[in-house]
Amino acid sequence: MTAHITKAQLRHPDDFYADLLEAHEGRSKAESDAFNARLILLMANRIGDPDELKTLLEAAAKTKHPE
Amino acid sequence: MTKLFEVPLYPYKWSPDQETSAPVRHPVVIIGAGPVGLAMAIDLAQQDIPVIILDDNDKVSVGSRAICFSKRSLEILDRYGCGDQMVDKGVVWSHGRVFFGDRQVYNFDLLPEEGHKRPAFINLQQYYCELYLVERLRALQQEGKPVDIRGGNKVASIDQMDDHASLIIDTQGGAYRIEADWLIACDGAGSPSRRMLDLDFVGRVFEDNFLIADVIMKADFPTERWFWFDPPFNKDQSALLHKQPDGVWRIDLQLGWDIDKEEEKREENVIPRLKQMLGEDVEFDLEWVSIYTFQCRRMEKFRHGRVIFAGDAAHQVSPFGARGANSGFQDTDNLGWKLKLVLEGTAPESLLDSYGLEREWAADENILQSSRSTDFITPKSEMSRIFRDAVLDLSESYEFARPLVNSGRLSVPCVYDTSPLNSDDVDGLPARTRPGSPASDAPVGEEWLSDRLGDGFKLLALGLEIPERSDISGLSVEGISVADSDIGAELRSRYLGDAGAAIYLMRPDQHVAARWTTLDWAQIETALNRAIGKGKAA
Ligand SMILES: Cc1cc2nc3c(=O)[nH]c(=O)nc-3n(C[C@H](O)[C@H](O)[C@H](O)COP(=O)(O)OP(=O)(O)OC[C@H]3O[C@@H](n4cnc5c(N)ncnc54)[C@H](O)[C@@H]3O)c2cc1C
Numbered sequence: 200m201t202a203h204i205t206k207a208q209l210r211h212p213d214d215f216y217a218d219l220l221e222a223h224e225g226r227s228k229a230e231s232d233a234f235n236a237r238l239i240l241l242m243a244n245r246i247g248d249p250d251e252l253k254t255l256l257e258a259a260a261k262t263k264h265p266e
Numbered sequence: 267m268t269k270l271f272e273v274p275l276y277p278y279k280w281s282p283d284q285e286t287s288a289p290v291r292h293p294v295v296i297i298g299a300g301p302v303g304l305a306m307a308i309d310l311a312q313q314d315i316p317v318i319i320l321d322d323n324d325k326v327s328v329g330s331r332a333i334c335f336s337k338r339s340l341e342i343l344d345r346y347g348c349g350d351q352m353v354d355k356g357v358v359w360s361h362g363r364v365f366f367g368d369r370q371v372y373n374f375d376l377l378p379e380e381g382h383k384r385p386a387f388i389n390l391q392q393y394y395c396e397l398y399l400v401e402r403l404r405a406l407q408q409e410g411k412p413v414d415i416r417g418g419n420k421v422a423s424i425d426q427m428d429d430h431a432s433l434i435i436d437t438q439g440g441a442y443r444i445e446a447d448w449l450i451a452c453d454g455a456g457s458p459s460r461r462m463l464d465l466d467f468v469g470r471v472f473e474d475n476f477l478i479a480d481v482i483m484k485a486d487f488p489t490e491r492w493f494w495f496d497p498p499f500n501k502d503q504s505a506l507l508h509k510q511p512d513g514v515w516r517i518d519l520q521l522g523w524d525i526d527k528e529e530e531k532r533e534e535n536v537i538p539r540l541k542q543m544l545g546e547d548v549e550f551d552l553e554w555v556s557i558y559t560f561q562c563r564r565m566e567k568f569r570h571g572r573v574i575f576a577g578d579a580a581h582q583v584s585p586f587g588a589r590g591a592n593s594g595f596q597d598t599d600n601l602g603w604k605l606k607l608v609l610e611g612t613a614p615e616s617l618l619d620s621y622g623l624e625r626e627w628a629a630d631e632n633i634l635q636s637s638r639s640t641d642f643i644t645p646k647s648e649m650s651r652i653f654r655d656a657v658l659d660l661s662e663s664y665e666f667a668r669p670l671v672n673s674g675r676l677s678v679p680c681v682y683d684t685s686p687l688n689s690d691d692v693d694g695l696p697a698r699t700r701p702g703s704p705a706s707d708a709p710v711g712e713e714w715l716s717d718r719l720g721d722g723f724k725l726l727a728l729g730l731e732i733p734e735r736s737d738i739s740g741l742s743v744e745g746i747s748v749a750d751s752d753i754g755a756e757l758r759s760r761y762l763g764d765a766g767a768a769i770y771l772m773r774p775d776q777h778v779a780a781r782w783t784t785l786d787w788a789q790i791e792t793a794l795n796r797a798i799g800k801g802k803a804a
């Protein structure tokens with residue numbers, strides 16, 4: 200399940216990444232947080248399917264980041 | 267003008283029970299003449315069960331209190347013989363506005379699903395609801411139904427026995443004692459019965475205070491529901507404006523937990539806030555102001571031997587979603603027929619445990635729903651606030667975000683998915699009418715299905731012919747056959763889907779007990795036995 204949902208499928212990864220950073224440029228932390236929240240909600244709506252959304256939440260939660 | 271809630275409706279009257287040497291035993295005694303106790307009494311009286319209601323007061327509820335009555339409640343009240351009064355007096359609305367901070371983010375028109383006798387909900391002051399229930403009780407008395415309402419009767423103590431409960435009642439004419447085979451406690455959120463029996467009331471999921479004001483507008487004002495998130499006149503909290511009959515508007519201002527109630531209630535503090543909400547030049551009179559405090563919680567068990575709890579006495583939720591009185595009517599609807607079958611010996615006493623199971627499950631659902639609304643309205647963490655604000659900001663331009671806006675989800679009846687009274691479902695029929703579901707209304711020829719189903723167990727046969735009456739397990743079950751030519755689009759999509767025919771076994775509270783696509787009397791008998799608590803444990 201996770202495998203299929205987290206398979207690489209961004210067509211232009213570098214372009215998207217650059218767009219994402221650019222969108223945050225010049226924003227305060229609070230503005231960036233709000234932007235991210237809006238983006239997550241828009242993307243969640245595009246995905247729509249509840250099982251996929253749950254899997255994505257789990258995938259994000261499982262990923263470790265050293266403190 | 268005397269207000270409705272100042273008129274004694276059932277003043278204290280001396281009862282012969284007060285001077286017998288031995289206490290008189292009654293089959294059913296109800297404590298509390300709030301909406302739930304009154305509805306319970308009507309349910310039982312209509313089934314010819316002798317019933318007495320005791321209330322320490324003699325008037326309807328002061329102030330509007332519960333104001334939003336759902337379609338399900340109206341369907342139940344139809345069966346209680348007073349749905350028309352409520353709907354005729356009530357306000358039907360469908361337009362609303364949502365505000366965030368100092369701006370309107372969107373407005374909406376609820377387009378309710380077609381093909382239902384009753385609207386999705388009406389707005390009506392609780393005192394009118396109680397008045398119509400009392401009038402209905404009086405009409406039943408006139409018809410000779412065995413029901414008695416005793417005002418000025420305050421229950422002072424309850425003694426629980428194996429096969430009855432014994433009560434001491436205080437009145438202005440002195441104290442007296444009665445006994446009840448079954449005692450139904452509908453004595454509200456503060457339930458003295460609960461305390462007398464030393465029972466728990468756990469939960470406290472969250473706690474809040476609301477300033478509630480009934481306001482009479484002196485000029486035209488639109489029939490709309492306005493909801494504010496974090497408005498300038500009530501920072502970090504919410505506010506609600508809602509239309510009621512008689513030109514009364516109801517205003518709810520959320521206040522949070524740590525407040526000085528007396529201070530908040532003073533007119534010089536209330537009026538300026540209301541002016542900020544309504545606009546400086548809107549003229550109004552303040553009819554009633556109160557502070558409503560609640561916690562979200564429920565009793566662990568609603569049945570304790572011969573004492574059964576219903577309404578706010580058993581469960582309390584936040585006002586978001588109007589689940590107080592609405593869920594109370596579902597309690598009485600669930601309990602009435604079960605008690606009747608137990609009293610007449612058709613069903614085992616254990617059937618009453620299913621009242622507890624089903625309604626405790628429903629209370630959990632109501633508490634979950636109202637907790638979610640509260641989390642949206644009053645975010646509990648920084649991130650929760652960021653997402654909440656993002657939803658509201660997006661909702662201004664994008665429709666997709668509007669269903670995420672949660673200012674209270676309308677009370678809809680619970681599906682008893684896990685009920686022991688349900689039989690296994692069959693494949694191929696629509697999910698919305700699966701066993702445990704409340705019947706979805708639909709037109710049937712010139713009539714409404716909700717009216718056709720009425721009270722009592724029913725077999726609903728769609729596209730099949732069954733007898734008008736069948737004796738099954740000691741019950742006389744009415745059969746309703748709907749010929750193919752009478753099955754309209756709504757009935758088909760709600761009950762048949764792609765199937766050519768179906769049989770539904772409906773409970774007296776209009777929940778689906780079982781359903782099939784072919785006629786098999788042995789299966790029907792097994793399902794009916796199960797639905798009256800005689801089935802084998804699953
Ligand atoms: C100020 C206020 C505002 C509210 N606003 C809302 C709202 O906006 N939306 C909403 O959904 N709900 C609201 N509610 C809750 C709603 O009113 C209740 O859910 C509803 O009334 C429950 O009905 P009930 O019959 O279970 O209890 P109640 O209506 O509380 O009735 C209990 C009855 O028991 C009687 N009683 C108590 N003790 C004894 C005794 N010892 N002996 C005899 N009789 C006794 C009382 O006199 C009373 O008549 C509000 C409640 C209050 C108090």
